[in-house]
Amino acid sequence: MAYHQFSIHLPGHFHETISRLLMNRGCLGIIEQPDGLVAYFPLTTDPDEIIRELNIWESLLRKQKKSGFSFTFEHAVLPDSDWNEYWKRGFRPMDVGEKFTIMPPWNRIYGDRIPLIIDPGMAFGTGHHETTRSCIILIERYADVVPNRRFLDLGTGTGLLAIVALKLGFKEVEGIDTDPLAIEAAQRNIEENDAKKIRLREGSLAPTDGSYDFIAANLISGTLIALARDIADHLADGGHAVLSGILHGQQDEVINAMRSSGLTLVEQLCDGKWVSLVVKH
Ligand code: SAH
Numbered sequence: 363m364a365y366h367q368f369s370i371h372l373p374g375h376f377h378e379t380i381s382r383l384l385m386n387r388g389c390l391g392i393i394e395q396p397d398g399l400v401a402y403f404p405l406t407t408d409p410d411e412i413i414r415e416l417n418i419w420e421s422l423l424r425k426q427k428k429s430g431f432s433f434t435f436e437h438a439v440l441p442d443s444d445w446n447e448y449w450k451r452g453f454r455p456m457d458v459g460e461k462f463t464i465m466p467p468w469n470r471i472y473g474d475r476i477p478l479i480i481d482p483g484m485a486f487g488t489g490h491h492e493t494t495r496s497c498i499i500l501i502e503r504y505a506d507v508v509p510n511r512r513f514l515d516l517g518t519g520t521g522l523l524a525i526v527a528l529k530l531g532f533k534e535v536e537g538i539d540t541d542p543l544a545i546e547a548a549q550r551n552i553e554e555n556d557a558k559k560i561r562l563r564e565g566s567l568a569p570t571d572g573s574y575d576f577i578a579a580n581l582i583s584g585t586l587i588a589l590a591r592d593i594a595d596h597l598a599d600g601g602h603a604v605l606s607g608i609l610h611g612q613q614d615e616v617i618n619a620m621r622s623s624g625l626t627l628v629e630q631l632c633d634g635k636w637v638s639l640v641v642k643h
Contacts (some may be wrong), residue, residue, distance in 0.1 A: 365390070366409050370416065370435040371398040376423055378609065378635070382582075383419060387412060390543070402440070409437055459498045462526065467554060476529050479554045480520050481547070493606040496631050496638040497580050498526055500604045504628075504640060505530045508575040508602050514538070516567060516579040516589070521548030521560065523578045528557045532576065535560045538567070567592040577603040583612040587619040594623035597643040602628065606638040613637040 372380065377399055381392050384401045393400045403412065413435075420433045455465035463475040470479065501523065510531045515524035518537030528535045537548055537560055545564050552560050567589065575598050579586060586593075586605050593603055603625070608616050610632065616639065617627055625641040632638075 364405050365440045366403040366405065366407055366412070367438045367440040368401045368403070368412060368416070368435055369398065369438075370401065370433070372423070372433040373431065376433075380419060383415070384412075387415060405439075413437060458495050459502045461502060462498060462529075464522070477555075478522060478525055478529075480522055480551055481554065492633040492636045493580050493638065494522060496633050496636065497523055497578050497604050497606050500606075500629070500631060500638055500640055501526055501576070501578060502530065504602045504604070505532070505576070508600065509598075510575070512536075512572070512574045512598075513576045514567075514571075514574040514578070514596070516577055516593070517544075517581045517585075518548050518562065519544050519580075521551045521557075521562070523580065524548070524560045524562075525551065525555045525557045527576065527578070528560055529555075536563065536574075537561070538563045538565055540564070540566055567596055571596055573598040573601070575601045577601070578606075579603065580606040582607045583609065583616050586616050590616075590619035590623040590625075594620070594625050594643065597625070599643055602640055602642045604638060604640055606636070608637045608639065610635045610637050613639065617641075 370380065377394055381399060384392060388403060388407055390402045390404060416435050423433060424431060455463055455469055455471045457463050457475060461476050462478050463471055464478045464480055465471055467479050467481050470477065511533050513527040513532035513535045515527065515537040518524050518539045521537050524535050524537035539545055542564055545562050548562055552558060573596055577593055577597055579589065579593060586608065597603055605616060613630060620641045625643055627639060628642050629640040630637055
């Protein structure tokens, strides 16, 4: 299988906006570089459509430009093996939180920390993103505050947060994701980490899901706001939720939506331009 690769050169303060627009157009993954973004799309994507969009965004951003503004891009069809090599070069072991080291299957470290072996596949969540790291820190911090029974990783991606929860002692751990590729990647990672007790499901929160002691949701502000009521409905009394993927400046909207749904703010954690929240029922 091959992929469309778009290498987009543009100033850093536009990376976030363009990344989000690309993700909304079905982008599978984005690698941020100092001078731009590299974005990957499935071969089923019509590259002309993306090129048209990029041209439109370029002209819109150019209108707000300062002198020296530059926005250029290249398109290539990338064979699968190149994609894998790309990930392998960029993905190295990394300590996260108090207890964990995230590592790829091809570069394992054995020590006194808990290994999380993550093959990124096509899914988001290698632990290299600030929001994933913040989630791990907050899950570690609050795991002992709630009964360690039912944990939900809402938008599980590679399955990383679900695996963290199981390793921290949660008895019943579920990961759900609307993206079938994420479920496939999570399944492989669950096997790799001896975490087969985790149950995976394609989809989102459903009325039949019952209640959880802990919910981790590393999504985006708009989705968190849309899901606020569902998250509250599925959180047990005294249960905690970690909400992440919130851009700095958007946290108040998310906090207000959670409060309107009956949840109380416990903590905010900032990492760069990202904010993560802990709320409780
Ligand atoms: N939990 C991982 C991945 C977060 S990326 C981590 O923290 O690193 C967000 C994931 O949420 C993506 O895999 C995306 O497919 C999924 N997602 C987006 N909206 C969703 C929704 N409404 N319900 C369930 N999953 C969703």
